[in-house]
Amino acid sequence: GSYDTGGYAHYLLKEIHEQPGAVERTLSGRLDERFSTAHLGGLNLDARELREIRRVKILGCGSAYYAGEMGAQLIEELARIPAHSEPASEFRYRNPVIEADTLYVAVSQSGETYDTLAAVQEIKRKGGRVLGVVNTVGSAIARECDGGIYLHAGPEISVASTKAFTSTVVAFALLALHFGRIHDLSPADGRRIVAALKALPEQIREILGQEREIEKLAAEYAESQGMMFIGRVRGYPVAREGAQKLKEISYVHAEAYPASELKHGPLALISPELPTVALVPDDELLDKNLTALGEIKARSGRVLAVAHRPIEAKLADHCVVVPKSEPELDPLLLNIPLQLLAYHAAVALGRDVDKPRNLAKSVTVE
Numbered sequence: 001g002s003y004d005t006g007g008y009a010h011y012l013l014k015e016i017h018e019q020p021g022a023v024e025r026t027l028s029g030r031l032d033e034r035f036s037t038a039h040l041g042g043l044n045l046d047a048r049e050l051r052e053i054r055r056v057k058i059l060g061c062g063s064a065y066y067a068g069e070m071g072a073q074l075i076e077e078l079a080r081i082p083a084h085s086e087p088a089s090e091f092r093y094r095n096p097v098i099e100a101d102t103l104y105v106a107v108s109q110s111g112e113t114y115d116t117l118a119a120v121q122e123i124k125r126k127g128g129r130v131l132g133v134v135n136t137v138g139s140a141i142a143r144e145c146d147g148g149i150y151l152h153a154g155p156e157i158s159v160a161s162t163k164a165f166t167s168t169v170v171a172f173a174l175l176a177l178h179f180g181r182i183h184d185l186s187p188a189d190g191r192r193i194v195a196a197l198k199a200l201p202e203q204i205r206e207i208l209g210q211e212r213e214i215e216k217l218a219a220e221y222a223e224s225q226g227m228m229f230i231g232r233v234r235g236y237p238v239a240r241e242g243a244q245k246l247k248e249i250s251y252v253h254a255e256a257y258p259a260s261e262l263k264h265g266p267l268a269l270i271s272p273e274l275p276t277v278a279l280v281p282d283d284e285l286l287d288k289n290l291t292a293l294g295e296i297k298a299r300s301g302r303v304l305a306v307a308h309r310p311i312e313a314k315l316a317d318h319c320v321v322v323p324k325s326e327p328e329l330d331p332l333l334l335n336i337p338l339q340l341l342a343y344h345a346a347v348a349l350g351r352d353v354d355k356p357r358n359l360a361k362s363v364t365v366e
């Protein structure tokens, strides 16, 4: 069928608002409430083969790589298997050691990114096993992989990835749950994750309901020289993706740092001209994050916090409060306001939102 902006000003805005449905489709038919696990028919790996896996290496480019970082954390937390994400574009050039007991996972919305495809081919040439986490059915990467998970997020037209990013993280949560339940994850923890996954679409709708406030903040912060994005552990990939989204569509310079690294260098940049977006989930690192905000405020930095509860005015100038999921899934929700922030900053600055300069939707060349 035809796919137009459906009354939205841009594809990007439409795709941001399509996320509750995209997540529902990624989850559809895959949750098993009886055994508190996930079924993934396309993996082509049985439980015995999966149990032999000692490491997971995730490969993708740009936002797919950042979604892979969230995926790696989910796999480590739920399945307790060491997992890492790496840019596919780097991996393919460093003569990587390919191991039989490592599961390789290639992430791509388009399924046509040349660097990711070449990484998959290199792994396969050396006998490795690769799964694809791909949106486009029948794409080159999907065909090259041994099995995988389709996102079913629907077509993504805008160059900046939003709904495919979110659906990728959901797909990794399903993989981590499936993996976890054949390892050490308890039925109770499985139930906790299943329930949290089911709640995501409604929670995303709740965040999208705050668009008008975020639009106002975006117009204000878009005038800055640049922006710093900080997070810690689960919040760090959120910061990286948030910074990339702002850069690619608004052309405002943005840097992402782990909040813990501020004092090792970037604190020197902090001034009223370089505001900070801080991811402040209500988790075991909350106190440490609040301390970092204090350090920024003490250097007259401005802070926009994305948090689970209002942050006191002496630590943050503005705060977007998002609903809480389970800690492992919170990064996915914390990312949504950053999409709206980037979108509205780009609109405020009069940018070509759906087709930013110098970028292509899928990079099919080296």
Ligand code: AGP
Residues within 6 Å of the ligand: 061, 062, 063, 064, 107, 108, 109, 110, 111, 112, 113, 116, 159, 160, 161, 162, 248, 359, 360, 361, 362, 363
């Ligand atoms: C996302 O906003 C970017 N435009 C870009 O980083 C993209 O995610 C990357 O090029 C990978 O694309 P793919 O998922 O189609 O492989």
